[in-house]
Amino acid sequence: MYAIFGCGAIGAAVALKLSSNDKEVIAIDLDEKRVEDLRRQGVEARVGDAASVTKGTFDGKEPSSLLLMGVATKDLEASIMNVTSLWPEAYLLVRAKDRAAVRTIAETQVKPDHIVFPEEIVTSAVMRQLSVIESRRDAKELVAVLEKVGDGGLAIFMHNNPDPDALASAYGLSLICEHVGVKADIYYGGVIGHQENQAFVKLLGLEMTKVVHSKEAEEIVKAHDKLALVDCSAPGSNNVLPQDMTPNIVLDHHITELDRSAKDFMLNIDAGSTSTAITRLLRELELDITPILATALLYGIRSDTLAFTRGTTTSEFQTAAYLLPLADSDLITKIQTPAMDVETMDVMGKAIKNKETKGPYLLSCVGAIHNRDALAQSADFLLALEGINTVLVFGIEKGNIHISARSNDPRVNIGQVLKDAFEGPGTAGGHAYAAGAHVPLGIFSDIDEKAPLVELAKAVVKKHFFEAIGIHEDDEIPNE
Ligand SMILES: [Mn+2]
Numbered sequence: 001m002y003a004i005f006g007c008g009a010i011g012a013a014v015a016l017k018l019s020s021n022d023k024e025v026i027a028i029d030l031d032e033k034r035v036e037d038l039r040r041q042g043v044e045a046r047v048g049d050a051a052s053v054t055k056g057t058f059d060g061k062e063p064s065s066l067l068l069m070g071v072a073t074k075d076l077e078a079s080i081m082n083v084t085s086l087w088p089e090a091y092l093l094v095r096a097k098d099r100a101a102v103r104t105i106a107e108t109q110v111k112p113d114h115i116v117f118p119e120e121i122v123t124s125a126v127m128r129q130l131s132v133i134e135s136r137r138d139a140k141e142l143v144a145v146l147e148k149v150g151d152g153g154l155a156i157f158m159h160n161n162p163d164p165d166a167l168a169s170a171y172g173l174s175l176i177c178e179h180v181g182v183k184a185d186i187y188y189g190g191v192i193g194h195q196e197n198q199a200f201v202k203l204l205g206l207e208m209t210k211v212v213h214s215k216e217a218e219e220i221v222k223a224h225d226k227l228a229l230v231d232c233s234a235p236g237s238n239n240v241l242p243q244d245m246t247p248n249i250v251l252d253h254h255i256t257e258l259d260r261s262a263k264d265f266m267l268n269i270d271a272g273s274t275s276t277a278i279t280r281l282l283r284e285l286e287l288d289i290t291p292i293l294a295t296a297l298l299y300g301i302r303s304d305t306l307a308f309t310r311g312t313t314t315s316e317f318q319t320a321a322y323l324l325p326l327a328d329s330d331l332i333t334k335i336q337t338p339a340m341d342v343e344t345m346d347v348m349g350k351a352i353k354n355k356e357t358k359g360p361y362l363l364s365c366v367g368a369i370h371n372r373d374a375l376a377q378s379a380d381f382l383l384a385l386e387g388i389n390t391v392l393v394f395g396i397e398k399g400n401i402h403i404s405a406r407s408n409d410p411r412v413n414i415g416q417v418l419k420d421a422f423e424g425p426g427t428a429g430g431h432a433y434a435a436g437a438h439v440p441l442g443i444f445s446d447i448d449e450k451a452p453l454v455e456l457a458k459a460v461v462k463k464h465f466f467e468a469i470g471i472h473e474d475d476e477i478p479n480e
Pocket of ligand 1: 165231253272273304
């Protein structure tokens with residue numbers, strides 16, 4: 001049985017709703033007219049209040065839920081104490097009329113199971129509505145920019161070694177272009193080495209072109225009418241574009257370098273993935289979300305948030321809930337369980353064997369590599385080690401030290417750490433929890449013998465990393 005105390009507008013509405021749902025309700029209010037009104041509408045109602053109610057008020061009936069919906073703030077404490085002493089096992093929900101009521105509840109000895117504060121609920125409803133309006137405005141603005149793209153079309157660049165979030169976002173943007181009637185071509189630097197990502201590209205039938213040099217990228221941009229960057233925002237940082245370029249369009253999430261901008265359209269969503277932003281745009285434009293597109297976006301969100309465990313916001317859950325029924329679950333399984341190639345397994349093995357830990361930090365040098373994605377996979381894997389919250393895995397490929405780092409310590413912005421440590425002699429980029437860098441070995445790369453080169457790389461990486469973190473290499477750091 002539900003006992004509702006205080007039957008003003010909200011209390012009465014709840015009483016009527018419960019009663020129309022065939023729930024047993026007794027409403028209590030000091031105002032006889034309100035009690036009469038409720039009775040006339042078929043709700044059992046009594047005159048009284050929560051501070052003076054007794055077991056007799058309900059003829060010995062035991063309420064399983066107590067709803068204090070309209071109790072004056074000055075009477076709240078006495079009311080809460082009275083009803084909980086009579087029915088200590090009952091579920092207690094209290095509506096706080098104002099901030100003073102929230103404070104009173106906090107200071108009361110007995111804590112309600114749930115507090116409803118209408119001001120907060122209305123605020124969040126307004127914010128939700130505003131974000132819908134913002135998405136609508138974003139979609140309109142993007143389409144207006146795309147409509148101005150000439151015959152040269154749009155060049156869409158992803159970051160190096162594109163991950164599912166970048167791939168899905170570029171694919172989504174290319175479909176928006178198609179919708180507007182604009183030609184779009186997708187480009188990337190680095191390699192698609194991760195088996196999952198290769199499977200992703202193959203199964204989705206994505207068409208894209210690999211670009212090796214920034215000179216080549218420059219030619220491509222010249223040949224197109226406009227330039228878009230997805231899942232990254234700064235030309236030259238973890239992508240093949242020359243540094244001095246300003247893209248027309250940027251679609252990214254959690255950009256930390258806020259000085260970077262786009263000429264025509266910039267979307268920096270406060271969410272765990274760029275795919276979240278793309279999904280919103282596609283929905284606003286009422287584009288057909290095919291099973292392949294839904295699968296791609298869902299996979300982009302999943303992989304960037306490490307299956308909803310990293311940097312996830314409510315947007316990701318909402319977007320995923322929307323995409324899930326549209327996605328092809330067989331396709332997801334196929335992408336998720338690709339075979340691991342021998343080299344990746346070897347690199348992972350080396351990363352595990354060569355790990356050195358210092359407090360919560362783990363560094364591992366895997367020596368010479370051919371597939372840089374194996375570094376990221378190894379870093380993700382090693383982060384699961386007990387007591388470790390920051391991982392840095394590095395290897396050497398073609399005269400460069402390649403570094404992949406992960407951190408789940410909220411105090412560490414690993415993207416910034418890698419920038420502080422390696423920007424200058426090398427380049428670095430990424431997010432607060434996942435980042436990458438590479439440092440050219442320059443004249444040292446001519447050393448024929450592999451071993452001294454690896455030792456050299458190890459010394460350089462360790463020194464710069466610990467300096468950027470702010471500890472001395474010889475310091476004793478306790479485990480957390
Ligand atoms: Mn991303």
